[in-house]
Amino acid sequence: MTEDVLDGIVGTRTSHVVVTVERGHVATFASAVKDDSPVYRDPRAASAAGLAGIPAPPTYPFVMEHNGAYPELQPQDAPTGSAVVTALAPLLAGGGLILHGEQEFEYHRPVFAGDVLEGIGTVTDAYRKESRGHTMTFVVVETVWTDHASGEPVCTSRMNVIHRA
Amino acid sequence: MLWFEDVQVGDEAPVRVHVLTRTDLVAYAGASGDFNPMHHDEVKAVAAGQPSVFGHGMFSMGLLGAALTDYVGAGAVRRFQVRFAKQTWPGEELRTSVVVRGTRSEEDDHLVDLDVRLHNAAGEVKVVGQATAAVPVRP
Numbered sequence: 001m002t003e004d005v006l007d008g009i010v011g012t013r014t015s016h017v018v019v020t021v022e023r024g025h026v027a028t029f030a031s032a033v034k035d036d037s038p039v040y041r042d043p044r045a046a047s048a049a050g051l052a053g054i055p056a057p058p059t060y061p062f063v064m065e066h067n068g069a070y071p072e073l074q075p076q077d078a079p080t081g082s083a084v085v086t087a088l089a090p091l092l093a094g095g096g097l098i099l100h101g102e103q104e105f106e107y108h109r110p111v112f113a114g115d116v117l118e119g120i121g122t123v124t125d126a127y128r129k130e131s132r133g134h135t136m137t138f139v140v141v142e143t144v145w146t147d148h149a150s151g152e153p154v155c156t157s158r159m160n161v162i163h164r165a
Numbered sequence: 166m167l168w169f170e171d172v173q174v175g176d177e178a179p180v181r182v183h184v185l186t187r188t189d190l191v192a193y194a195g196a197s198g199d200f201n202p203m204h205h206d207e208v209k210a211v212a213a214g215q216p217s218v219f220g221h222g223m224f225s226m227g228l229l230g231a232a233l234t235d236y237v238g239a240g241a242v243r244r245f246q247v248r249f250a251k252q253t254w255p256g257e258e259l260r261t262s263v264v265v266r267g268t269r270s271e272e273d274d275h276l277v278d279l280d281v282r283l284h285n286a287a288g289e290v291k292v293v294g295q296a297t298a299a300v301p302v303r304p
Contacts, residue, residue: 025196032196033227034183039239046239055239058230062223066198100222104246110239 005090006126006137012083014141015121016075018148020068023113026056033057053112060111061145061157062103065119073116073148083123084139084161091137091163101138102160108153116148124158135165167237169268169275169302178236178263178279183228185220187255193224220253225292229283232261237277237298247281247294258286266295274299 030040035057038045046054088098111117125140143157183189190204199221202209210218226247233242253259262282269276276297283292 029196032189032193033224033231034181034189035227035231035234037231037234037239049239051240057227057239058234058242058245059223059227063197063199100249102246102248103223103226104244105242106244107242 005087006128006139009083009087009123009126009139012123013079013121014083014123015065015119015143016078017065017069017119018073018075019064019117019119020070020073021056021060021064021111021113021115021117022068023054025067026054026060026113029060029063030057033059051110051112053114056111056113058105058107059103061105061143061155062159064111064117064145075118084141087123087126087139088137088161088163091165094165096163096165099162099164100159101162102158104158105155107155109155111145111154115154117145117154118148119143119145137163137165139163167241167277167300169270169277169300172265172268172277172300174265174267176265178232178261181228181232181235181261183259185253185255185257185259187218189224190218190220190255193221193227197221197223199223217255219255222249222292225249225253225259225283228259229261229263229281229292229294232263233279233281233296233298236263237279237300241298241300242296243274243276243299244297245281245294246296247292249291250293251289251291253285253291259283259291260286263296275302276300 027041039049121143124142129136141159145154194205204221264280266280267278279296281294284290
């Protein structure tokens, strides 16, 4: 019997990263999601809206790892590969499609330009379902973001990715 | 500014309408770091059996996030959850729907629960989910 690629995947660390949230990238990201609100660009507008700084748009935590993850900030134990990719690569080798099934964010406070945040990603669930003749493999990755200096919680991101055979 | 006292079940956020372009997908790829060729490389997308490039799910969620913060205010969102139901295609008109499902108070927090949806002009649902925001009470 072949080893199941999902065996033991729950609990696997997928990421450990420290990022700086940069004002320029926040503004670029806001433009990319077609949000022209001045709060993402002008600290005076953010202050007038009662915010402590320039906030990031709500879906920004999904892309934080791709900007401002400077080498000197990175933890020694950062995983080199992604558990999701490791899990799904053998499935993909046989064809099929990777889909982003669901996404959830919980926010304890807004993410602000200037924040230095630490993110730890873990596989929290993995399962299969049959749907309309396709085998669907679901992997859920939860990334918990905290303020790097204080350890206070900032937000949690949950991503459900699907391999459809 | 949205005040908690003024929120009624069934209230709707202003609708955002956006016609998706290939340029949007390139801009989102650059800003997000998601360079999956299915979203910007027409040759590869067609070779993979797709009719054309298609939108990032997170671009759709981002459009919906903009409609949400237009209404409740940036920084007010406590939870935002969606399921990606259908792909989005260049040329499609995407429309947001953000509707108040309920209000509740927990200790010092005054919360608004919302149903969120992105659909095309024909009404096909692309993204569907829920959000919760904490909004202030009148001083």
